[in-house]
Amino acid sequence: MNDITPFTSRDWDSQPNYIDSGYKSTTLRGPTQPLVKIPTTLTEVTGPVFTPARATDLDADLTRNGRVNGEPLGERIIVTGRVLDEMGRPVRNSLVEVWQANSTGRYVHKVDQHDAPLDPNFYGAGRCATDENGVYRFKTIKPGAYPWGNHFNAWRPNHIHFSLFGAGIASRLVTQMYFPGDPLIPLDPIAQATPGEPLERLISKFSLDVTEEGYALGYVFDIVLRGPNATPMED
């Protein structure tokens, strides 16, 4: 198996450090030893293949998939974008999973203790598969900000959690999408773990083209994953 095309390397200028003095939980949880560089084998360039049909249309509509006796409260939004690799190739038929707080900033998760109301008609998680052009699309409710215990008066900016797979297990990515103009972003240690231009890539863009007349505002969030390097490695 000598014809493996390695993936583009992890871009350490774009990725956070394991130990980050601003984000206190990293202190005991981030690895402290340098990562060991290893040769690429078939293990890293392969990964799970999901059948797109296993994610239904309802799974991608968070305004509907948690309804019990009415509509969820809050501002309806559409979140869409393309999943590409660094060479600009679309990542096709790939699973995109999202989870988020409701409009009050409360998660359905049992351990969320924030004193804000649950919405009986909002679950807050969904998934879809990218299409032939790498496009994904969700309908949801704009998540609220919520407090957390990192430091005094700490609040997470509005955000949606994203999980992505890409071409192989080495391209796996879990990240968070933010909203333009959020005043909490400059104060948030998690967002600021990749400050400057890389952080701009985590902030969605408002789009009037995606916005639907009389229904919901639209936001675009494109995602770039590692993928097969176009040219063979020279070593």
Add this chain to the structure above:
Amino acid sequence: MAGNNMLKQTPSQTVGPYFAYGLTPTQYGYSQLDSLVAPATPEEDTPGERITVIGQVLDGAGKPVDDAMIEIWQADAEGRYAHPSDPRGSNSPFQGFGRCGTGPDPMNRFRFDTIKPGAVEDGHAPHIAVLVFMRGMLLHAYTRLYFSDERDANAKDPVLSAVPADRRDTLIAQREETPSGTVYRFDIRMQGDKETVFFDV
């Protein structure tokens, strides 16, 4: 490298404390969404030796982490991946991927009931890729599980050989025969003297 035309990678962010109802809903008892990914992966008719991989994730204070999520990726019993980049294909219905949170278990263990993978190619030892996600990690960690009963193959493996000799033990899952079957114990230590080796792949 293609140079300046390349797009820039999206930065990683922590999975946070609240992933379970989205990523592992069935395991955590959320009924609104079915898990697409189960912790137990093989079907009845998947060929191969049944094994259980079990372990804890320990933080820098030696405390088991109760909100970690572990993912595994592995070959089938004949060392083939169910993925188009493996030209051999896999003849079994085995997908090779699993996901398990450490919250529900009373000892905060992750557990995978799977099959023992075969060697992917000559000179490589059987292994399972392991990804570690948790609150307090801005970027997941990538490691590999090797098997304690594969001593000769482990000695030749090119990835294990890239690891300093005194740290290789952190990647070896210890085989135990129990009344309920073969168990490999694989604890993941984030920090400390026996910090697990994590890879830059």
